Amino acid sequence: MSSFPAKRISAAVLALSAIAITGAASAQENVLNLYSARHYQTDEQLYTGFTRQTGIRINRIEADDNALFERLKTEGKSSPADVILMVDAARLWRAEAEGLFQPVQSKLLKERIPANLHGGDEGRGAQWFGLSTRARIIVYNKVSVKPEDVSTYESLADPKNRKKVCTRSGSHPYMLSLIGAMVHRSGEAATEKWAQGMVSNFARPPRGGDTDQIKSVASGECGVTLANSYYYARMLRSTKAEDREAMNKVGFIWPNQQTSGTHINVSGGAVARNAPHRDAAIKFLEYLASDQAQGYFADGNNEWPAVPTVVVKNPAIESMGKFKAENVPIGAIGRNQIAAQKILDRVGYK
Ligand code: FE
Numbered sequence: 001m002s003s004f005p006a007k008r009i010s011a012a013v014l015a016l017s018a019i020a021i022t023g024a025a026s027a028q029e030n031v032l033n034l035y036s037a038r039h040y041q042t043d044e045q046l047y048t049g050f051t052r053q054t055g056i057r058i059n060r061i062e063a064d065d066n067a068l069f070e071r072l073k074t075e076g077k078s079s080p081a082d083v084i085l086m087v088d089a090a091r092l093w094r095a096e097a098e099g100l101f102q103p104v105q106s107k108l109l110k111e112r113i114p115a116n117l118h119g120g121d122e123g124r125g126a127q128w129f130g131l132s133t134r135a136r137i138i139v140y141n142k143v144s145v146k147p148e149d150v151s152t153y154e155s156l157a158d159p160k161n162r163k164k165v166c167t168r169s170g171s172h173p174y175m176l177s178l179i180g181a182m183v184h185r186s187g188e189a190a191t192e193k194w195a196q197g198m199v200s201n202f203a204r205p206p207r208g209g210d211t212d213q214i215k216s217v218a219s220g221e222c223g224v225t226l227a228n229s230y231y232y233a234r235m236l237r238s239t240k241a242e243d244r245e246a247m248n249k250v251g252f253i254w255p256n257q258q259t260s261g262t263h264i265n266v267s268g269g270a271v272a273r274n275a276p277h278r279d280a281a282i283k284f285l286e287y288l289a290s291d292q293a294q295g296y297f298a299d300g301n302n303e304w305p306a307v308p309t310v311v312v313k314n315p316a317i318e319s320m321g322k323f324k325a326e327n328v329p330i331g332a333i334g335r336n337q338i339a340a341q342k343i344l345d346r347v348g349y350k
Pocket of ligand 1: 228
């Protein structure tokens with residue numbers, strides 16, 4: 001047993017706790033709690049770059065969007081979250097509507113991120129910002145489908161494509177956003193007619209994710225489908241023999257090039273409603289809009305930077321070529337998802 005005198009112990013304990021408290025105080029100043037639904041290798045470089053630049057350490061909680069959502073709601077006012085990163089306007093809007101974000105006034109973000117990629121009420125400052133963009137493309141089987149028959153989102157609902165169309169669930173955020181954009185530009189009645197046509201054209205009921213759709217088109221089970229561009233790019237970059245074989249059987253289309261342009265979505269970020277480190281949170285979002293961070297952020301998931309002047313060297317994306325993008329404000333896409341879901345319910349689009 002130790003014969004250490006009690007007096008000396010308490011002095012030592014005091015000294016230790018003083019160190020601990022000092023440590024905690026500075027940590028409190030220099031820390032950022034990040035809740036992220038993104039998890040890519042290159043995101044590591046993003047975080048270390050921020051810490052190097054600012055001295056602010058990042059505590060990361062990574063989970064999928066739904067888990068983050070539930071966690072933030074459960075934590076409520078005592079949530080330690082400072083910055084929230086989510087993918088898809090539908091989800092970002094839902095978080096905004098649930099009051100999980102706060103307005104952000106930042107001259108830098110306002111200038112760097114194009115206005116159509118700001119979500120929320122601009123009058124009070126944006127509630128969230130798109131930080132990278134992805135496109136929803138049409139993927140077709142080169143043997144069973146002629147590209148000219150599936151060149152627009154609208155054409156997928158045409159009777160000539162009966163029993164050829166596959167999609168993931170209509171209620172998935174990627175679909176709700178696409179349909180929300182359609183409601184914005186064509187109105188609810190036309191969108192409902194489209195959704196009805198899609199249901200009539202199904203080769204099978206909706207199931208699986210975007211990559212599953214691409215594989216089902218390659219196997220011939222489906223003739224045509226919709227997928228986010230980065231899933232296609234990922235398959236193009238894959239070195240697996242079965243993926244290479246699948247990609248030989250499919251082609252893709254930038255939809256609606258003669259009309260409204262290809263549907264664009266975002267992965268984006270916001271400052272949490274009760275952020276304990278609000279200044280650090282804004283600093284982090286501003287950092288994500290910097291040239292270097294934009295490059296990492298976009299390239300990590302085969303996406304495009306939100307800041308238009310930033311160029312990323314990504315051979316898979318470059319091989320897909322240039323296209324005309326739809327110009328619908330991302331906030332409107334989010335807001336329209338309730339209308340979109342009601343339309344899906346009415347026509348039985350599961
Ligand atoms: Fe995805």
